[in-house]
Structures are given as structure tokens and as C-alpha cells.
Amino acid sequence: MPNSPIAPVSYIQPLVTLRRPRRLAAEGEVLVGVGQAVASGDALARSSLGAGHRMLDAARALGLSPEKAQAAIPREVGEQVEEGDIIAGQRRAGARQLRAPAGGVIAAISEGQVLLQVTDERSFLPARVPGMVVNVHPGYGATIEFVGAWVQAVWGNRQLGDGFLHVVGEGPEQLLTADQVDMSLRGAILVAGRCEQPQSLELAAEVPVRGLILGSMATQLGPVAAALPYPLVLTEGFGSAPMNGDAFRLFSNHNGDAATVNAQKIDAVTGDRPEVFIPVKDAGSPPQPLPPQTFRIGHAVRVLTGPQKGGLGEIRNISLSPLPLPSGLRAAAAEIVLEDGSQILAPLVNLEILG
Amino acid sequence: MSEAVQHGQSLVAVDVGSVNTRAHFFDVVEGRYRFLATGEAPSTGSAPAFDINLAVLEALNRLQEFVGRTLVSNQGLHISPENEGGVGANAVCAAFSAGQPVKLVTVGLLERVSLDSVNKLATSNYCQIVGSFNLNDRRKPELIVDSICQTLPDIILMAGGTNRGASRSVVRLANYLALALKLIPEGNRPQVLFAGNETLAEELDQLLGALTRVHHVPNIRPSLDQENLAPAQARLRELAFEVQATRLNGLRELKELAEGQLQPAAAAMGRMMRFLSTVVDPPKGVLGIDLGAGHTTVAAAFGGEQQLRVFSDLGMGGGLAGMLAETHLSQIMRWIPYDLSEDAVLDYLHNKPLFQQTLPTTLEELAIEQAAARQVMRLAIGKSLRMLPSDAIYPLPGTVPWFDRVLVSGSTVSRAPRLEQSLLMILDALQPVGIATIILDQNNLTPALGAAAGLDPLLAVQIIESNAFMNLGTVISPVGRARGGPLLRIQMVRNGQKEPVVDVHEGGLRTIALPQGQVADLYVQPLQNVNIGLGPGRGGWVRRVVGGVFGLIIDARGRPVQVPAGFNQRREALLAWQEALRM
Numbered sequence: 057m058p059n060s061p062i063a064p065v066s067y068i069q070p071l072v073t074l075r076r077p078r079r080l081a082a083e084g085e086v087l088v089g090v091g092q093a094v095a096s097g098d099a100l101a102r103s104s105l106g107a108g109h110r111m112l113d114a115a116r117a118l119g120l121s122p123e124k125a126q127a128a129i130p131r132e133v134g135e136q137v138e139e140g141d142i143i144a145g146q147r148r149a150g151a152r153q154l155r156a157p158a159g160g161v162i163a164a165i166s167e168g169q170v171l172l173q174v175t176d177e178r179s180f181l182p183a184r185v186p187g188m189v190v191n192v193h194p195g196y197g198a199t200i201e202f203v204g205a206w207v208q209a210v211w212g213n214r215q216l217g218d219g220f221l222h223v224v225g226e227g228p229e230q231l232l233t234a235d236q237v238d239m240s241l242r243g244a245i246l247v248a249g250r251c252e253q254p255q256s257l258e259l260a261a262e263v264p265v266r267g268l269i270l271g272s273m274a275t276q277l278g279p280v281a282a283a284l285p286y287p288l289v290l291t292e293g294f295g296s297a298p299m300n301g302d303a304f305r306l307f308s309n310h311n312g313d314a315a316t317v318n319a320q321k322i323d324a325v326t327g328d329r330p331e332v333f334i335p336v337k338d339a340g341s342p343p344q345p346l347p348p349q350t351f352r353i354g355h356a357v358r359v360l361t362g363p364q365k366g367g368l369g370e371i372r373n374i375s376l377s378p379l380p381l382p383s384g385l386r387a388a389a390a391e392i393v394l395e396d397g398s399q400i401l402a403p404l405v406n407l408e409i410l411g
Numbered sequence: 412m413s414e415a416v417q418h419g420q421s422l423v424a425v426d427v428g429s430v431n432t433r434a435h436f437f438d439v440v441e442g443r444y445r446f447l448a449t450g451e452a453p454s455t456g457s458a459p460a461f462d463i464n465l466a467v468l469e470a471l472n473r474l475q476e477f478v479g480r481t482l483v484s485n486q487g488l489h490i491s492p493e494n495e496g497g498v499g500a501n502a503v504c505a506a507f508s509a510g511q512p513v514k515l516v517t518v519g520l521l522e523r524v525s526l527d528s529v530n531k532l533a534t535s536n537y538c539q540i541v542g543s544f545n546l547n548d549r550r551k552p553e554l555i556v557d558s559i560c561q562t563l564p565d566i567i568l569m570a571g572g573t574n575r576g577a578s579r580s581v582v583r584l585a586n587y588l589a590l591a592l593k594l595i596p597e598g599n600r601p602q603v604l605f606a607g608n609e610t611l612a613e614e615l616d617q618l619l620g621a622l623t624r625v626h627h628v629p630n631i632r633p634s635l636d637q638e639n640l641a642p643a644q645a646r647l648r649e650l651a652f653e654v655q656a657t658r659l660n661g662l663r664e665l666k667e668l669a670e671g672q673l674q675p676a677a678a679a680m681g682r683m684m685r686f687l688s689t690v691v692d693p694p695k696g697v698l699g700i701d702l703g704a705g706h707t708t709v710a711a712a713f714g715g716e717q718q719l720r721v722f723s724d725l726g727m728g729g730g731l732a733g734m735l736a737e738t739h740l741s742q743i744m745r746w747i748p749y750d751l752s753e754d755a756v757l758d759y760l761h762n763k764p765l766f767q768q769t770l771p772t773t774l775e776e777l778a779i780e781q782a783a784a785r786q787v788m789r790l791a792i793g794k795s796l797r798m799l800p801s802d803a804i805y806p807l808p809g810t811v812p813w814f815d816r817v818l819v820s821g822s823t824v825s826r827a828p829r830l831e832q833s834l835l836m837i838l839d840a841l842q843p844v845g846i847a848t849i850i851l852d853q854n855n856l857t858p859a860l861g862a863a864a865g866l867d868p869l870l871a872v873q874i875i876e877s878n879a880f881m882n883l884g885t886v887i888s889p890v891g892r893a894r895g896g897p898l899l900r901i902q903m904v905r906n907g908q909k910e911p912v913v914d915v916h917e918g919g920l921r922t923i924a925l926p927q928g929q930v931a932d933l934y935v936q937p938l939q940n941v942n943i944g945l946g947p948g949r950g951g952w953v954r955r956v957v958g959g960v961f962g963l964i965i966d967a968r969g970r971p972v973q974v975p976a977g978f979n980q981r982r983e984a985l986l987a988w989q990e991a992l993r994m
Contacts, residue, residue, distance in 0.1 A: 061466075108553075164589075276757070293761075324457045325511045325658075327457060327458030384829065
């Protein structure tokens with residue numbers, strides 16, 4: 057008998073243990089050890105691939121073939137040189153020489169060409185999640201364990217920040233307006249239902265706030281949001297849907313608590329999603345998130361698209377045989393009773409389980 | 412008759428897409444291959460399952476319910492040449508398009524020669540070009556080296572120099588690669604696929620071989636006016652698979668399940684078009700488009716020569732973001748017959764990539780998706796025009812050439828609630844010229860069939876001729892400047908009987924009844940200086956036109972199709988076109 061499909065999940069967890077491996081794309085140097093507490097912005101590892109280089113052509117400078125020039129380079133990879141040091145050629149007066157145009161480290165030599173590393177702007181791997189290092193992946197990174205509340209969002213502007221949660225207004229539909237943003241919110245992570253004005257976002261940057269958590273945002277604000285210096289996440293998506301009730305209640309319960317907003321980009325393939333962490337001290341070892349599951353009657357679900365987008369409800373019935381939708385399409389669907397008591401039919405692919 | 416058919420081969424073909432996974436069953440009935448059923452499940456390559464084979468298993472489970480035979484059990488998939496009716500199948504194959512594209516840096520000597528070819532090679536697979544350089548690159552060499560390190564490609568594709576041609580310049584570019592490879596930690600270095608001057612193999616091995624694996628394939632530009640992509644494409648497929656298998660859980664197992672018969676879906680589609688083109692009179696060609704969630708594939712073939720392009724940034728799921736990045740909203744709004752605000756349309760199109768598996772639930776949402784599908788296909792075909800042969804027939808400059816058959820695959824088009832919606836999406840997006848038969852891959856079989864063709868080419872040919880694919884009709888599209896009055900006169904001759912003459916006026920769409928499967932000859936006479944593919948103002952017999960769902964379709968809207976700007980007129984035009992096709 058066929059099963060219902062494996063359901064996508066959005067986690068809105070009041071208390072959870074997360075183990076998050078973080079790895080560099082290429083081997084580098086790990087900067088943390090097991091048992092070490094880390095903040096979201098702390099570097100776990102660094103890679104030398106972000107460094108800047110200068111290419112020095114010894115063959116051309118000395119007027120030699122690449123093979124002969126190679127032999128005329130009395131330097132080794134890893135050697136430190138100062139500005140003006142001889143890189144290739146003989147020391148005697150009048151001899152053709154290649155000198156270092158700046159201080160740096162010899163990074164590579166090949167076919168009479170020397171690559172001098174002149175800047176040390178290494179790329180760092182931030183933890184992105186606050187917690188404790190529980191495992192080190194030599195050369196690549198570490199696994200962080202986080203204990204606390206965790207909310208997954210659906211869109212983020214790729215920034216990262218920490219601050220204290222501040223819920224704006226009364227409910228999950230609250231529109232964030234410019235007149236609600238003032239200097240008293242300096243250092244806060246604002247929580248609001250929706251945003252329609254670019255001024256609200258820009259003013260928050262001037263305060264500055266440390267983050268913004270919205271249910272939804274007008275699509276036209278996308279370019280402004282992408283350029284903000286603080287992290288912004290949307291729990292529902294673009295448009296004017298209010299924040300889902302579970303997420304809003306969780307943020308309200310933690311009003312004033314320290315939180316981290318990791319506004320990384322959603323990636324369906326890797327499973328990366330923007331998210332909010334609210335550490336809870338002395339919480340023991342709460343369970344880890346549930347593994348993937350199929351849709352079942354009684355599951356709490358969220359509607360992802362359509363007129364009821366963002367609505368929360370419970371599955372009352374599932375039909376794996378395709379049913380007609382108002383659009384004319386046919387799909388396996390579920391009967392959902394929404395929080396307001398109304399009943400809708402939604403395709404299974406338009407639902408996700410609330411974990 | 413092929414050996415496979417003589418033995419009554421049944422076949423399971425699996426197709427793993429980024430949103431849907433399908434398992435198709437084919438068997439021999441009365442001496443011909445038939446498509447019998449499809450089991451389908453949402454794909455599981457990404458979060459939360461991260462294993463493509465969960466969906467494969469589910470699709471197979473559903474398939475065995477439909478076909479009433481045991482295909483899978485605890486022992487796995489029952490595939491054996493000895494299997495007989497009721498149990499398992501005799502053969503299996505698979506195609507896949509799920510997963511992230513492979514990151515490539517492309518290197519060539521000259522931008523318009525070897526780099527152009529190597530980029531064409533890269534875009535014939537699920538790849539993303541993250542960096543490119545050539546001899547005339549204006550950047551300082553160190554910036555080229557740094558950019559290779561920072562983008563950290565999976566594979567470096569390099570070409571340049573005809574055989575016994577340029578060598579010093581190629582070695583100079585290779586030296587940049589050597590320096591970059593030395594900076595990248597050993598375990599993370601990209602492999603190099605060299606498809607340039609074959610006489611340099613030893614020298615490049617000396618320079619790069621100690622740093623990474625260097626693969627040599629025949630020169631993709633053996634001479635300036637010759638291009639030979641096929642061997643490099645085959646090797647790139649192998650290398651890309653190795654990269655994809657490290658990122659897409661279950662891909663290696665899928666290859667085992669498919670007993671090695673696993674193809675990227677795009678390559679499978681290309682193979683299908685190549686086969687199909689061999690039964691079409693040159694210089695007319697065939698065109699295939701697969702509109703996926705993450706990618707759009709355009710495959711064209713002329714006389715057995717195939718051109719393939721995969722757009723990893725264009726699609727109906729995650730690929731919508733790529734479409735929006737190069738589209739003015741008006742190019743989408745013009746296809747929507749509802750009075751929707753631009754904000755509502757933008758909201759929908761920006762949310763869809765966040766939940767790419769979702770379906771439109773209302774008529775308005777459906778109209779937005781279908782409008783977006785037109786624009787995605789339009790962009791893809793527009794960007795593919797350069798790869799099409801210049802000696803094809805172009806009734807109007809700047810349009811697609813004359814394709815005898817156009818095959819479209821992908822759920823947004825093939826699963827539209829009404830067939831006139833499917834046909835209109837295809838006509839509006841591709842705007843074919845000449846006389847073309849429009850084939851809808853209603854069961855999304857093309858990738859799987861392309862993979863199956865590796866086992867038995869006859870299977871692909873017989874299935875495509877069967878009713879598993881839907882012939883929507885043959886469309887005649889006169890192009891050129893008209894002065895009002897009738898544009899074309901069409902005389903249909905069916906079963907030796909002349910039908911009443913039909914005069915077609917400029918503008919709009921109309922159909923002429925020709926029941927599905929019936930064959931007729933047409934005499935088409937332009938009444939003005941318009942071109943139906945036979946030359947300006949020239950008419951003639953069009954033999955053996957096969958009727959489709961819509962019979963014969965005359966698209967007299969001109970090229971490009973003009974949609975009125977004002978909402979009311981636009982709505983009127985769009986609804987009139989729909990109405991003209993209403994059955």
C-alpha cells in the first residue's frame with residue numbers, strides 16, 4: 057500500500073537539542089576545541105582561500121625561459137619576504153632581479169612564476185548557532201550543540217546577529233511601521249507580523265537594531281532587505297500573511313530574552329534554512345528534532361500557499377487519490393481544520409508538518 | 412524487430428527530478444512496446460529525507476499497484492531477463508535531474524572559439540559556470556588565480572589550440588591553474604578535463620598531474636571551423652556524476668539499482684531528440700523542451716546532430732528566481748487574463764521558489780504559473796538560438812528555425828487542467844514558425860525514455876509513436892508583413908476527398924477539424940507575401956499531416972505574438988485565443 061509522501065517540516069520548538077555540524081568548503085585550520093562555548097559570530101575555523109595574491113613573473117623579469125627562471129628563484133613556498141627582497145635573480149650589482157613589491161608569504165611557485173600572498177584576509181567559518189563545541193572535524197570545523205528554543209523561517213537576507221527579542225505590537229498581524237522604531241530599540245531583535253514600508257527597515261538600521269523577525273514582507277522590499285546591515289528573516293514568505301500563531305506565541309514568551317538570528321539563505325538541497333535561536337539555560341537535555349515522517353491524521357500542519365497561506369491547522373483526513381482543486385488541477389490532498397475552526401482541502405504538497 | 416522485442420522485454424524506467432520522482436513501466440504488447448503505467452512520489456533528495464531512493468521506492472510501490480505485479484520486495488527490485496509475466500521486469504534504467512549543479516571553471520584560449528565551445532560543453536549538463544577566463548582576460552593573473560580559489564570549482568574544463576596549433580599560450584593558462592591548484596588544499600582540488608590541443612597531453616600532465624587528476628579527451632576544436640563536443644560531453648557526464656554522487660544521497664545506489672543504466676535527464680532528452688530528428692526531412696529539425704522545477708533543458712536536433720543546453724538557473728521552482736532576475740514583470744503580466752495587482756503576482760513568484768513543490772490552488776495562481784512558464788521557456792529558447800545551425804530554415808530572422816516537431820515535457824505544461832492551456836503555453840512561449848507538430852509529453856516520459864533508448868532504441872521510437880505522447884496538432888504559422896484581408900488559403904484532402912477551402916485571416920488562432928490519428932494532405936497557398944516555411948508568398952502541398960487533439964491549428968498572430976497592453980483588450984485577446992482552441 058503506498059504511503060503518503062514524506063512531509064516537509066518547519067520546526068517551531070520551545071525546547072530542543074540541536075547538533076549542527078559546520079564545515080569549511082576546503083581544508084583549513086580549526087580554531088575551537090571540544091567543550092568550548094561559542095557565540096553565533098565566533099569563528100570555528102579559517103581557510104586561507106580568501107587571501108589576496110600578487111603574481112610575480114620571474115621569467116619575464118629575468119628574460120629567461122620558464123625552466124631557467126624556475127632555477128633562478130632562491131625561495132621556497134611558505135617563506136616570508138619583505139618589500140624589496142629579492143625573489144629571483146642574483147644578488148650581484150647590475151644583475152637582473154625580481155624584487156617583492158610588498159611584504160608577504162611565498163604561496164606558490166610554478167614555471168618561473170611566483171605567487172606572493174600579500175593579504176591575510178582569510179575566510180572564517182562562523183558558528184552561526186550559539187552553543188557548545190561537542191565535536192571537532194580536523195581541518196574543517198566543528199559540531200555545535202545548542203539547547204533552547206528554535207524557529208525555522210523561510211527567507212533570510214544572509215546576515216547574522218545577536219540581540220534581545222522585542223515583540224512589537226499586539227499580535228501576529230501587527231504591521232511594523234516607521235513610527236514604532238525609535239532609539240529605545242537599540243540592540244533589540246524586533247518581532248512583528250508584517251512590513252510594507254522601506255522606511256521601517258531603513259530606520260531600524262539607523263537605530264541600529266540587531267535583527268528583525270517578520271511573518272511576511274512586501275516583495276518590493278526585497279532589494280532594501282537584502283542590503284540591510286542587520287539580519288532579517290521571514291517566517292511565512294513574501295506578501296502580507298501574518299506570522300503563524302505558534303511562532304508568534306514562542307517569541308512572545310521569550311520577549312526580552314537573548315536570541316540569535318541566522319538569516320542564511322534557504323537551500324532546498326542542503327536543507328539550510330534561516331532560523332532563530334533562543335538559548336535556554338539549565339534546560340537539561342531536551343530531545344532532538346523528530347526524524348522525517350509521512351503525513352498522518354492528527355498532524356499539526358501549516359499551509360504554504362494559496363488563500364490560507366500561513367494558516368495552521370490539523371489534518372482530519374487524507375486522500376492519496378487525486379482530488380480536484382479550484383485551480384482545476386488534481387492532487388493527493390488533506391482535509392484541514394484551521395485554528396479558526398474553518399475547514400479546507402489542501403494538496404499535500406502545499407502543507408508542511410510543524411515539528 | 413530488435414532482439415529485446417523478440418524476447419518480450421518489460422522495462423522499468425525511473426526518473427528522479429528535483430520535485431517529483433517517477434517510475435514508468437513498459438512492456439511489449441502485440442509485438443510493440445507500450446507504456447503501461449507510472450508510479451509517482453514527491454522527491455526526497457533534499458530536506459528532510461536527504462535520500463533520493465525513499466521516493467524511488469515509493470514510486471515503485473505505487474507502480475506495482477497499478478500494473479498488478481510484484482516489482483519490489485525486501486530483496487530489492489526484481490529485474491532479470493528471465494522474469495516472466497506477473498513478476499518483476501526484464502530490464503531497468505534511470506534518469507536524474509535532482510541535486511545541485513556541478514561548479515565549473517571554464518578556460519579557453521579565445522573567447523569566441525575554444526572558450527565558446529567549452530562553455531557550450533559546460534551548459535550541456537547540470538553545471539554552473541562559476542568562473543571563466545581566456546588569453547585576453549583583462550584581469551591581472553593573480554585575480555584569476557584568486558577567483559579560482561574563492562569559487563572552489565568541482566571541475567575545471569579547459570580547451571584551446573587546434574591540434575598542433577597554439578601550445579605556449581595554452582601552457583601559460585595551465586600555469587595559472589597550477590598556481591591556483593597549489594593554493595587549494597590537496598583534498599579539495601578540482602579535477603581538470605582538458606579538451607584542447609592533443610599534442611600537449613604530456614606537458615599538461617607534467618604541469619598539473621602532480622597536483623590533481625587530469626583527464627584528456629579529443630580536442631573539442633580540432634580546427635577553427637570544426638567542433639567535436641561528444642567525447643568531452645561523455646567524459647564530463649562521468650566526472651559530474653562522481654561529484655553529484657558525493658552530494659546527492661542515494662545516487663550511487665540508484666545507479667546500482669539501474670544496473671549502470673543511469674543518465675542525466677538532459678542527456679537522455681538530447682538522445683531522444685537525436686533519434687526523432689532522423690525521421691524528419693532535413694533541414695527541418697526537432698525541438699524538445701523539458702521545463703523542470705530547477706532546470707530547463709532545450710534539446711534541438713537536425714539530421715541526427717544534437718544541440719543541448721541546460722539552464723540551471725531557469726525553472727518553475729527554484730529556477731523562477733533566475734527567470735525573475737532577467738524579466739520585466741510586464742513580460743509575465745501580459746499572459747494573465749485576470750485583473751491581478753503586480754504585487755500579488757510578484758508575491759506568488761517570489762514565494763514559489765521557497766516552496767517549489769507546491770501547486771496552485773486557485774485559477775489566479777494557476778494563471779500566474781502558466782504565465783511564468785511561458786516566460787521561462789521563452790528565455791530558454793531565446794538563449795538557445797545561437798546554438799542552432801545557421802543552415803536551418805528561418806522563415807523570419809530572429810525567430811526559431813522551422814522545427815518539424817516540437818516536444819514539450821514538464822508538469823506545468825503537461826499537467827495543465829485543460830489541453831488548450833498546454834497548447835497555448837507552448838505556442839506563446841516558443842512561437843514556432845513553418846509547419847510544426849506539437850507533441851505533449853503528458854506522462855513526463857522523455858527523460859526515462861532517453862535512458863531506455865540506451866537499452867533498446869526501438870523502445871523510444873515505438874513509445875513516442877504511441878498514444879503515450881499526445882499529439883496536440885499540427886500548427887501552421889505564417890509570418891511576414893500582411894496588408895489586411897485573407898492571409899492563407901488551405902485545401903485539405905482527406906481519403907482522396909477534397910474538403911471545403913478555408914481562408915485564414917491575419918490575427919488570432921483557429922483550428923480546422925482533422926480527427927486525432929487521421930492523415931490528410933494540405934495544399935497551403937499564401938495569399939499575401941507571407942512565409943509558411945516554403946519561402947515568401949510560396950505555397951505547396953504539405954503531405955501526410957496527422958491530426959492531433961486540436962486537429963490542424965493555424966496561428967496567424969504573427970511573430971512575435973503581440974499582446975495588447977491595456978488590461979481589457981489583453982483579457983479579450985487572451986480569452987479569444989483560449990476560446991478558439993476550446994474543444
